[in-house]
Amino acid sequence: MTTTTTPHGLRLTLRGAVLGRAGAPVLDGVGLDVVPGEILTVVGPSGCGKSTLLRTLAGLLPALAGEVEADGEPVTGPHASRALVFQEDALLPWRTVRANVELPLAVRGVPRAERRERAGTWLERVGLAEHSGRLPHRISGGQRQRVQLARALVAGPRAVLMDEPFGALDAQTRAGMQQLLVDVLRGTGATVVFVTHDVDEALFLGDRVALLSTGRVLRVPRPRERAAHTDPATVALRREVLESLTPAP
Template sequence: MSTSSKTVPGTSPEPEARAAGTAGRGTRLVLAGARLGRPGAPALDGVDLDVAPGEILTVVGPSGCGKSTLLRTLAGLLAPLAGELTQDGHPLSGPAADRALIFQEDALLPWRTLRANVELPLAIRGVPRAERRGRARAWLERVGLGAHAGQLPHRVSGGQRQRVQLARALAARPRAVLMDEPFGALDAQTRAGMQDLLVEVLRGTGATVVFVTHDVDEALFLGDRVALLAAGGVAAVRDVPRPRDRGAHDDPARLALRRDVLTSLGT
């Protein structure tokens, strides 16, 4: 498959690296001819986008172009103004427990311990106490915070709070994880560590991921494909050469794609 040619928005061969044995546990999210935004103030129009089960789709674009609007629409928080939005072929009409939304702000409850924060969505869903406690404990261990489970959020760093937010989202076993610049407030070293952690903890979940970012290098490291937003719509969706490979930063195909993305952003 060529990595330098454009992929027509709306087509999405499942990435081989994530499809084997896990893709069936993710979910397919499709926008067809969609106009997105609020009544009287559309942000995106004519959107055709097919997010394959189990893939990581990163989304980049200039400030104010509608990246967060796209994500909130996929989460079910905003209804399309026109066109269709489906999940696995069925109309998507609102939020659901199998789609987790992660913001840049960690949104942890300050009076609850890290473990209790991770348990909260499970408790709301009626998961028995012993099970939710076990799942919270296991996920905090996976993100490297098992020893801090009894701490309150203000006692840990910003990067650690984002780890808790990730654990809280994945403990609920979502089929899709929608991430709105979750690492944008972190320093470069912590951000790189969180990227690696995200790759590690997603392994084996099969979850579909849509990840919005301003950082082109982050988009090209994490994404199987990258969607470029510009001029009120999806300008292109491109395959990423050697995704999640730290050694690929000087790969000629990756460098060519990086130049194309930066050009599309006007930088």
């Protein structure tokens, strides 16, 4: 059977990085070290550069200054080892659920039989095996996000960069997707950088949480349980994260 696991996650590093577009930087002097295999959640006020950070790590937006590295090598452009997941599912409407998941493998020339096997494995893992022949408009928004997650992971990326992927979902579906993400990542070894506006989402998912407005990176108490939000350490951390989102008087 074909395996879709990765040997280990990428280490993603920024040193003194200035990020944004020429003449319009949004982040200055960023220093960040994302540990292989961890989930790092990133929070900050609107417009602070969260999406810019992800696009820079993905290789879609070059840094204006400083260093951006993946496993010690400069990030100079997109690479198959780094998958980017957006809030909009971006599924191709004319391709079935299975064909959408197969797409990254087809682009790389993976034989059809192997593509189907690997796509089928991931559709089972995200609970959509019975919907594999449907078109995207025939499934719900939460199911489309599951398809996008399967498509991002099917090729075994070593880092997954997620830009508010659950932001448009209702609260119940969002909670289910958060748990699904944790469950399906288990055993892949992939490093995850997850941008969110939702403080509780950041604390539930993240091994650490990066506060872009203050530059601090804080470890999240574990175990990862919904009930942990009443733990005093988690309450104190939540307060600090919320304060980082509040504009200075």
